[in-house]
Amino acid sequence: MPCSGRGERGLDDGRRFRLLLPHWRDVVEILIVRRTSVYRALLLVVGTRALHILLGLVLLGAAYVAAVLLKFAMITYLLGVVFTYGAFALLIVFQPELRAALARLGQSRVMRFFYRASRTRWRRRSPKRLTG
Numbered sequence: 138m139p140c141s142g143r144g145e146r147g148l149d150d151g152r153r154f155r156l157l158l159p160h161w162r163d164v165v166e167i168l169i170v171r172r173t174s175v176y177r178a179l180l181l182v183v184g185t186r187a188l189h190i191l192l193g194l195v196l197l198g199a200a201y202v203a204a205v206l207l208k209f210a211m212i213t214y215l216l217g218v219v220f221t222y223g224a225f226a227l228l229i230v231f232q233p234e235l236r237a238a239l240a241r242l243g244q245s246r247v248m249r250f251f252y253r254a255s256r257t258r259w260r261r262r263s264p265k266r267l268t269g
Contacts, residue, residue, distance in 0.1 A: 181238055
C-alpha cells in the first residue's frame with residue numbers, strides 16, 4: 138500500500154502542528170490586547186456582580202439586534218427605552234465599583250506622572266511667600 142505522507146487523521150504532520158507555532162501577528166495581537174483598556178476592564182469585572190450584569194446586557198443587545206433584523210417594532214422600541222434609561226441605572230448600580238476603579242486609577246503610575254507635572258507648573262506660577 139503506498140504511503141500518502143498523511144497522518145492518521147488525514148492531515149500531514151506539518152499542517153497538524155502549524156497551529157502550535159505562533160505567527161508574528163499573533164504575538165502582536167496578544168501584546169495589543171494585554172496593554173489595552175479592554176483587558177484591564179475585564180480584570181476589574183471578574184469576581185464582581187458586574188460580570189453577571191454585563192452578560193445580561195450582551196443578551197439584551199443580541200435580542201435588540203435580532204428584533205431590529207426581524208423588524209419587531211414593539212420589542213425594538215421597548216429595548217431602546219431599556220438601554221436609554223439603563224445607562225443611568227448602571228451608574229447607580231455600579232457606583233461602588235466605579236468609585237473603587239477611579240480610586241485605583243488615581244493611584245496608578247500614569248496619574249502620578251500628571252500630578253508631578255501639574256505641581257511643578259503650579260510652583261513656577263505661584264508667587265513667593267512673604268515672610269514677615
